Amino acid sequence: MIPEAQPPHRADNDVPPSKLRARRLGIDTQHEAVVFMRHDCHVCRSEGLTAHARIQLTHGQRSIIATLYHVRSDLLQPEEAGLSEPAWRRLGLKGGEEIVVSHAPTPESLSRLRAKVYGQRLDEGSLGNILSDVVAGRYSDIHLSSFITACAARSLDRPETTALTRAMVDIGDKLEWNVRPVMDKHSVGGLPGNRTTPIVVAIVAAHGLTIPKTSSRAITSPAGTADTMETMAPVDLDIAAMRRVVEREGGCIVWGGAVRLSPADDILIRIERALDLDNGGQLVASVLSKKVAAGSTHLVIDMPVGPTAKIRTPEAAAAVSASLLEVSEAFGIRTKIVAADGTQPVGRGIGPALEARDVLSVLQNAADAPADLRERALALAGALLELAEVVRGDGLDVARQTLADGRAWKKFQRICEAQGGMRQPPLAAHQRPQPAEQGGHVSRIDNRRIAKVAKLAGAPDGKAAGVQLLKRLGDRVEPGEPLFVVHAETRGELAYAMQYLAANRDIVTVADG
């Protein structure tokens, strides 16, 4: 998410222009723009710019705020300013331009943030000011962390949560649809392999409903839903193309990167993750702002509950659910929450193509399709059908029937065609089974390390790479029988994964008996 550059802060008679020549350093600093300057350059000296200072960079009509690091080596010349990738992009530079450097003005909304720290409630105007500074890149990590912490220490009440949701919606793009209802689903804290989305969309769209679904790519996991879907059809659609698919087929499963729905969310989530603070109001605003912005009217939320899931206890689930339902109502969204077991990964494949194979086997009613993935998808699809009031009786039964009689599979193929053409998930050139060293029953699978094997083997960049689990908890195993198969696109990546496995023989534990 790249904030738009802002028009320059009004240069008054305060600053004699301090210019440096811009140089692209190719350093990815994510959201935070960073600039590198020689500590002994005339600008640092005369402006008294210390390391870590927030400074303003201006080129023509564009102006951004960046964090300064001093360079004490010949990495840069004294007349150069080295820019990180977000700084370079936001200033729209080509190379060699002169940029004006000055002290950054303090973001005005910091006074609202301070008021929140001291216990004042935030109204919608204040939240709007804060979020617009956040999205414009005027908040450093220090400011962002203070905002997240203040909202946890002085927890957001219901009106504040609603106001935060509204402000997050208003700061980004909005999708509008000419039909109603507009169906949607969301998973809170996804489990590995929990690729229900393509199945749910296919079932719901097969009933003539509208379900324009955007999904994300993997950040730290071996696959995101968009990565998995991409092995079956193009997902990199712009808004116009997405609309055409939805008009034709009712549903789509595309990458959300082309749409800027609730752009503050990605920025805040990175900080929340680093702090690991339970922050109900932020979670509710994060989920619902994207749904409101996407124009959804009916929503089912998949909420895995378990010790390693995002929601850890039934009590926490109940509190968040109450808030989600109440704020949903304030925005006119009919929401249902489906709580589910969150202790085990779902399906057999780990990695984009391998997860896609699980999805396809469910859609095609294959005999060996993973039952856990199917049942989760059916529960969510059934809940959506009931919410939309298009079925009589039990939504789950209707969803099951839609899958069993091939309507879901047919709809899925049509959606893939509409998105640019269905394709077969690739099969890895290199596959290596991992045999059990002894017989018995599978008593434990280390999810964290199995995901690491999949990443060492190349997932998610290597679409075909990953791990295919052949045995699951409780399964009987003979000595020498394969427990799982490592898939890799290159010999080198296979070697990495096998090397790791050689040193980690206990990722899948087989107990006697």
Add this chain to the structure above:
Amino acid sequence: MIPEAQPPHRADNDVPPSKLRARRLGIDTQHEAVVFMRHDCHVCRSEGLTAHARIQLTHGQRSIIATLYHVRSDLLQPEEAGLSEPAWRRLGLKGGEEIVVSHAPTPESLSRLRAKVYGQRLDEGSLGNILSDVVAGRYSDIHLSSFITACAARSLDRPETTALTRAMVDIGDKLEWNVRPVMDKHSVGGLPGNRTTPIVVAIVAAHGLTIPKTSSRAITSPAGTADTMETMAPVDLDIAAMRRVVEREGGCIVWGGAVRLSPADDILIRIERALDLDNGGQLVASVLSKKVAAGSTHLVIDMPVGPTAKIRTPEAAAAVSASLLEVSEAFGIRTKIVAADGTQPVGRGIGPALEARDVLSVLQNAADAPADLRERALALAGALLELAEVVRGDGLDVARQTLADGRAWKKFQRICEAQGGMRQPPLAAHQRPQPAEQGGHVSRIDNRRIAKVAKLAGAPDGKAAGVQLLKRLGDRVEPGEPLFVVHAETRGELAYAMQYLAANRDIVTVADG
């Protein structure tokens, strides 16, 4: 994209050791260690290390936590890890070594921080854990900001403030003196030009008292006390040398950099400054932890109160004073607070040597010595003499007498000699008076912009550089009469300052009449 296979290295059974060659980049990232790695290097890919991740770097027995930035250019080779200066120093590298890279463990004290966010009080053990993680560099800016914000939102009560002070002392070095009392002074949020320390130390030491003063260098201002003192004597003394000076003369004025008193303080202060949160407990712990660690037994605190000072209102001064006195007592320090006008800068010089000239003129009882600087120094010295109970009657009178009869000046010279030899503050090669455009009375001086002129002219690195005010508020001025003189060591720096002045003709306002 395909990493070259490296020869396997085995460390433990969890991680196939991910090694990269260390390269020094000469980038000053202050407290936070930063490491730069190619996004496509085998370590980032296999470990799934994303930009901004916290990672652990190990070399031999040393291990540090650093923030990762990805490089997408040939700034680095794929097998290289580029280290910032703090990372390089803490790992004790020489160049070309291989370092092991892995995910950073989460700092254990974050659970204590989270408990504080949710309203639990922090005990001394928890604060000790937090501060030891802070000082070891295990907290990122995001964590530090959360700690500062939590302590403002859930303000520290008296026992927590005492516990924080104790924990800050325990984490650093401590000085011990074989004499009592050990006198000290501190200014809360210094005013420009407020260089009372050398005068106070000279007067107090002239009475046979022990006053081992450590001072700081400028961070964002045109001069710190250590910068000013350095123009008159060496200040860069180690602890042994400092002890020898104090044993011989009773007092010293040295740079605090050689002693690690309350090292968490500098780290936290940078974050507090960025957030601008009023945080009484942190302020008290910040001031007193350094005094306790320095072994002080008697303390006078100079507290300027004014709209642009750190303490803005008499009410705030009263609240902070009560807390300072109570926590001082818990540590057995006798403390007196001297509130003072904080609306105007003190003395005439702005910049190290120019401020030193003010100090010398006071010590030498020159006819034109700045009275405001003298009176402030006398008030503080008098309070210290009273605290130490070495005077009968009025401390201020005794201090005034000690200055007037030359004992303070004599003691100051002896201290300078003991520190390595007294020297004359340098005089700038380039001086340019700034004439008044019209006659009248000085009605306003813009302190912020006058400090900027001093920095543009080269202060504090240019010791002789700065601004010498010739007229002060209320003074009568004839047309063309100089208002102040800009001092610079080089022609280029003089030009910067004059260019700025040309665009800012209203830094000193002269009103008719």
